[in-house]
Amino acid sequence: MKFAIAVHSSPYASAANHRALRFCASVLRKGHEISRVFFYHHGVYTALTTQVPPQDEANTLTAWQTLAVEHNIELSVCIANALKRGVLSETERARYERSATTLADHFELVGLGQLIDAIIGSDRYIEFPA
């Protein structure tokens, strides 16, 4: 079965982001497929490359990146939500003349169309609210 996932929560605001990670890992372990993970609303903070969590806490960013690389999953970040919160790819940094690129590796800034595209191309759509 093919899953589309949306994450609305920022990494350390609630358990939702971590739960989404664990859900994705379980889905893959059971032999299902994930078409795309879409980070929306505060979820875009997941892709912030400058976060430094304490060593005795789970590193959400690294966990998502590992999942994406190991299972070839697209990590798509809503571009409008990302720009608003300062999560910038190199292209957007240059366009808006800001001082730093803050989008982590393996994440991509995309339009909302990619969320709808993932939903309609999947068997199940699962959302992790803030």
Add this chain to the structure above:
Amino acid sequence: MNKLLFTVSRPPYAGSAVMEQIEAALVAAVFDLEVSLLFRDDGVWALQRDQDGTLLGHRSVHKALSGLGAYDIQKIYVCEAALAARGIDRSDLCIAARTLSLSEQQTLIASQDAVIGAQT
């Protein structure tokens, strides 16, 4: 999947979630899908006429709602109980929305391929 229901249950100016939910519905409509919108809980405040979000530094939800027709989104529903609980009359609404009882909402949700914003 081609039947998508977008639910709005947050108040319109307590963040940008409502506006973004409406934007997602508009994008889905561009994909030529069967798009429905359901306003429930505090989300029904988004339909109240004569509001001006700019006073709070927000875009007015009104304007986005008035664009729904242009995207051919005709299936707009509102929770009857949520309106009643807040003393909102149908004549107070800024767009035409069909009121649904809780059991009618269950039927609506069950008939969809996916529900977006179910818990938000």
